Amino acid sequence: xxxxxxxxxxxxxxxxxRIVEAAIELxxxxxEDRLTFKVLTERLATGAGAIYWHVxxxxxxxxxxxEAVIAAALTIEPAGSPRADIHAVALxxxxxxxxxxxxxxxxxLQLSRxxxxxxxxxxxxxIGRRVSALDVPESTLFTASSALMHYILGAAGQNAANARFxxxxxxRAEFLAAASKAWEALDPEEYPFTRAIxxxxxxxxxxxxxLAGIDLILTGIRS
Amino acid sequence: xxxxxxxxxxxxxxxxxRIVEAAIELxxxxxEDRLTFKVLTERLATGAGAIYWHVxxxxxxxxxxxEAVIAAALTIEPAGSPRADIHAVALxxxxxxxxxxxxxxxxxLQLSRxxxxxxxxxxxxxIGRRVSALDVPESTLFTASSALMHYILGAAGQNAANARFxxxxxxRAEFLAAASKAWEALDPEEYPFTRAIxxxxxxxxxxxxxLAGIDLILTGIRS
DNA sequence: ACCTGAACACCGTTCAAGT
DNA sequence: ACCTGAACACCGTTCAAGT
Numbered sequence: 259x260x261x262x263x264x265x266x267x268x269x270x271x272x273x274x275x276r277i278v279e280a281a282i283e284l285x286x287x288x289x290e291d292r293l294t295f296k297v298l299t300e301r302l303a304t305g306a307g308a309i310y311w312h313v314x315x316x317x318x319x320x321x322x323x324x325e326a327v328i329a330a331a332l333t334i335e336p337a338g339s340p341r342a343d344i345h346a347v348a349l350x351x352x353x354x355x356x357x358x359x360x361x362x363x364x365x366x367l368q369l370s371r372x373x374x375x376x377x378x379x380x381x382x383x384x385i386g387r388r389v390s391a392l393d394v395p396e397s398t399l400f401t402a403s404s405a406l407m408h409y410i411l412g413a414a415g416q417n418a419a420n421a422r423f424x425x426x427x428x429x430r431a432e433f434l435a436a437a438s439k440a441w442e443a444l445d446p447e448e449y450p451f452t453r454a455i456x457x458x459x460x461x462x463x464x465x466x467x468x469l470a471g472i473d474l475i476l477t478g479i480r481s
Numbered sequence: 482x483x484x485x486x487x488x489x490x491x492x493x494x495x496x497x498x499r500i501v502e503a504a505i506e507l508x509x510x511x512x513e514d515r516l517t518f519k520v521l522t523e524r525l526a527t528g529a530g531a532i533y534w535h536v537x538x539x540x541x542x543x544x545x546x547x548e549a550v551i552a553a554a555l556t557i558e559p560a561g562s563p564r565a566d567i568h569a570v571a572l573x574x575x576x577x578x579x580x581x582x583x584x585x586x587x588x589x590l591q592l593s594r595x596x597x598x599x600x601x602x603x604x605x606x607x608i609g610r611r612v613s614a615l616d617v618p619e620s621t622l623f624t625a626s627s628a629l630m631h632y633i634l635g636a637a638g639q640n641a642a643n644a645r646f647x648x649x650x651x652x653r654a655e656f657l658a659a660a661s662k663a664w665e666a667l668d669p670e671e672y673p674f675t676r677a678i679x680x681x682x683x684x685x686x687x688x689x690x691x692l693a694g695i696d697l698i699l700t701g702i703r704s
Numbered sequence: 705a706c707c708t709g710a711a712c713a714c715c716g717t718t719c720a721a722g723t
Numbered sequence: 724a725c726c727t728g729a730a731c732a733c734c735g736t737t738c739a740a741g742t
Contacts, residue, residue, distance in 0.1 A: 271725085272725080272726080294714085294715065294716085295715075295716060295717085296714085296715080299728095304726075304727080305726065305727045305728050305729095306716080306717075306718090306727090306728075307717090307718080307719080307725095307726065307727060307728070308725075308726050308727075310716095310717070310718080311724085311725060311726070312725095315716075315717075316715095316716065316717090359593075362589075362592075362593045363589070363590065363593050366585075366586070366589035366590075366593070366638075367586065367589075369585075369635070369638060369639060369642060370582075370585045370586050370589070370638055370639075370641070370642045370645075371642060372639070372642035372643050372645070372646045373643075373646060373660060373663070379672070379675065382675065383671070383672050383673075383674050383675050386674035386675065386678070387673065387674040389674075390674055390677070396678075396681075397681070398693070398697070399674075399677075399678050399681070400678050400681050400682070400685075400690070401690060401693045401694045401697055402697060403674075404632075404635075404636055404639070404694060405628075405632050405636075405694045405697055405698060407635070408631050408632045408634075408635025408636055408639075409627075409628050409631045409632055409635075411631075411635065412592070412627075412630070412631025412632075412634065412635055413627055413628075413631055415589075415592060415593055416592060416593075416595070416627070416631075418593070419592060419593045419594060419595035420595050420596075422593075422595070423595045423596060437596060440596070448606070449602070449606050450606075450610065451605075451606050451609035451610040451612075451613055451622075451626075452602065452605065452606050452609065454613070454622075455609070455619075455622050455623050458619075458620070458622070458623050459623070462623075467623070467624060470621070470624045471624045471627060471628045474621070474624055474625060474628055474698070474701040474702060475628060475697070475698060475701050476701070477700070477701040477704045478697040478698050478699070478700040478701025478702070478704075479697060479701070481700045481701075481704065494706085495706080495707080517733085517734065517735085518734075518735060518736085519733085519734080522709095527707075527708080528707065528708045528709050528710095529708090529709075529735080529736075529737090530706095530707065530708060530709070530736090530737080530738080531706075531707050531708075533735095533736070533737080534705085534706060534707070535706095538735075538736075539734095539735065539736090705742100706741105706742085707740105707741080707742080708738105708739105708740080708741070708742095709738100709739105709740100709741105710737105710738095710739100710740105711736105711737085711738090711739105712735105712736085712737075712738100713734100713735095713736085713737100714733100714734085714735090714736105715732100715733085715734080715735105716731105716732095716733090716734105717730105717731085717732085717733105718729105718730085718731075718732100719727105719728100719729095719730090719731100720727105720728105720729100720730105721726105721727080721728100721729105722725105722726080722727070722728105723724100723725085723726080723727095
């Protein structure tokens, strides 16, 4: 059992920011499906109604947590070339999702709720603006930016999932070896491809692989 | 209120397949967050315990539903060229997700649970095998296939989200016009890019745009 | 072996009552 | 205006009891 110690002198008043902050901490430590109002009220040493005074419901709270982390991640210094800028945005998102694996689920949910919410539009804008700086025909801007965004969020989420599965003190090399072995053990009839590239899994650098994907798409964009 | 009429003479025995089938129907009609054991038992004219005899828990049921639909979608005739084959797989997934929008959420969740489950590996295999048929250096196979997979699932999910938002009898052109207008109304300081491409939104074909993204990545792969 | 359905534990949300 | 916390509605899961 993870003990949830009240972090709070109830002298400081409750506020939306303090609630969101506590939510992020709990998401990071106990995980998304253990973030309940019970745990949250204990941590904040308050009652459920107090939280509802500042936040409409749990969904809004999760959105706010996502927004706060992503907004911070997207604050990036210009890096010189458009390609370097895109790498910077991609890596910033990669790191954010790596540090807060619950972001992967949360962003996926936001995307599938479509035009509501402000986080995914912000990500799209952030990527698209840098793509515009490459000079590509205007007609491909939307496609190019979407392709990049989906790859970034998908691959980063995948990486976070692996890391989460591994746990904070797992041996990465060991995990990769095990995964690679599991792939090699697959049915040759059903999984010829996955088996064939199992060896590649064993020793690859996550970030390097990730950026290679970015460059692959950038190459496609420039043609 | 959507009435859930029992579809079942309880003469036919319950089975895992019939439960999964009913779950898919309900996911399609009432939506994922209204699929409860209450609704499911009513539809199947049975008790909760009966379902638990055939299925371990709700998660397993959702996985089985996802697996059934995706497996059917991935049954594809060879189409001649590798590019045409990849288009066929991509479109099949696009259509499946369009018809069953809950797949987007479900696949995203499966991806973020990583090495467990068999659906996403199957999708990866299905794509990767066709990518192998392009002749690209072996070292880029993993990156290329991941990029394609994440784009396909992400973009298809996005499309399904729009369609879902629109509703079954909404006017697509009207929706696009409204979305385009909403984009144009964004703050020019914060959203210059999104504003700039708002016009593109207005008249585009979803599938065409989607396949353009596929080709963009394929171009990157071949370089 | 397969099914019934009441009971249980838990969760998000509300709201009358307090300060 | 802001907070308390008991009460409510709902949900997934269990399990003793039936066939």
